[in-house]
Amino acid sequence: MSTFAELLLNGVSMGSVYALIALGFVVIFRATEVVNFAHASLLLAGGYVTATLHEDIGFWPALLVGIAGAAVVGAAVEFLVMRRYRGSDHSVLAIVTIGVDILLTTELTRRIGTDVLALGDPWGDSVLTLGPISLAHTRIAAFVAAGLLITVFLLAFRYTSWGVAMRAAAESAETAALMGVRLGRVSLGAWAVAGGLAAVAALFLTVFPTPGLERATSLAALKAFPAAILGGLDSTTGALVGGLLVGVTESLATGYQSELTFLGRGLGDLAPYLVMTVILLIRPAGLFGTKELARV
């Protein structure tokens, strides 16, 4: 039972990190209707900046610079690439983000090489023991930080004029533009926010018990895609639920691996995708996605 509780708590913590990534993904989709396949590389960029700077300027400033850096990269992608596209087909733009992703990931993995970079976080490998359950400090920090950020974000999304502009643009871009919402700024903001969130997620994807920032980190970030999809691409609630679902499934599948050996090793990496496939079979628009209605 205590193993189960431990796995569940770890899963929730990982899930909140996935939710952070998925949230950025959803924000970009809502603001611009573009699916951002370059998200994993934004995350890698944020993590890389933090990892290279933390020895010189300390962890917290490095993290801030990392967040800012990823936000700048995101905004730059929007400004230099997305905005230049003059067509109207959003699936073509999704492919452009794949091109951007190839570029960014190649550059970053080339810089990282075969190293495993530490991010210099203050939690180290200390563990909190509560009766039979032991939980790494990093996991608690991840949960708290992700929870805080998500709350702040949702509040901003609801109450600030930036959030209202973004929701209006998502509802109907043309009407919003006619009402004086500057669509360019909205999408620039969306990309920057998504980059910042991804940089925070990069921190918590690479702290203990994972070894550090390495090439494979971008693969771990790919698990946020199923999180965003199974919740519904256009729903922020969906991103949260999807993230938690992915985190918990992954944690349980990894934890009970020994009982599931007939399914092969490394099931934890696969589990999120299996859950997503099953959910998409039942609800093609995801759990909370708006079912598409069309007027003919």
Next chain:
Amino acid sequence: MSETPVSETTASGAPASETPVSKGPARPLRFATRTRTYVWAAGGLLLLALPFYLDRFWLQAGLFAMAAAIGAIGINLLTGSTGQLSMGHAFFLAVGAYGYCVFAADGGDSGDGLTGLGLPTWLAAVLAVLVAGLAGGLFSPIAGRLRGAYLGIATLALIFIGQHVLFNARDLTGGFNGRDVPPLSLFGLTFDDRELLVANVPFGSAEKLWYAALVLLLGCVLFARGVLRGRPGRAMNAIRDHRIAAGVIGVPVARYRAAVFVLSSMYAGLAGVLLALVFQRTVPDYFGITLSLEYLAMIVIGGLGSVSGAVIGAVFVSVLPQLLTRYSDALPLVSAPGTGGIAPGEASRYLYGAAIVAVVLFLPGGLVRVAAGRRFRTDPGEER
């Protein structure tokens, strides 16, 4: 669902399409057709003659390009012509490659202890393609209903499932180390390295496979053109351009989506078989997400929705890394792997990553438009 107003698409969508370059008196057109025939004939002869002159490196590169071209035609039917984004193409390539191995290998005496059915190799190749199609068909409850990003990410699941199976089903796939590919034999001719002298040129596996690949590629091109130019092609384009309108005029949207998915996976399966034959060994690492992205890169760079675009893109993306590797000494900025500079593989990824972005932003329609010059501009909607 944002229905973009028509005015926007016509104003900014493809400016080239709006300029009536020439409404075409008949003579220049016939002239163009005749030159085209000559070009085709010359190109065909050249391709037939190449194995007599090129060394193995170039033949291998050409074979990769041809296999990639078949796969790219498949994904272009799906993504380019029907607008269904797929990131799972590598999975179907893997099904084809490993399917061929399983069907063709001898089970008992080969010594590696892997399952093999020992069927005639040509039959194994056909069955492998069918199995790839079947795998696509099994995915049709999802492929038929989802679209856009949802489908793209759902097909990402296929990659991960595929990798999982490839690493874990050791009996079938040989696990991490992969398995050997039995050489193809057809009408008593075995496509292996036993040398065969043709006009004083030693024919190894690369030379023999060259012709097989050429025939297969030709067949695939013609079939895809037939599909695109006929009724199914129009239905597919209608689904891409306006799904609801297509449904209203009587196109069974879900069935078409599923069918195109199956067809595209069969193309991928064939490409997988061919790649396996060229490599002579299949390893699971190859069939990862990078491969899927490469195929998407091919069709975007070549030109979405056009068969020749897929071929051009495939040649570009698959020959580029090999060229850079071969000439890494002579090129500035590129250095051999492990020496600290930009490795050829990375350099080529920079190039095609940038090519994707540049093509979409500045050359809508892809390289095929550039290659075709002005001729296509009169009716850009036709070929897509």
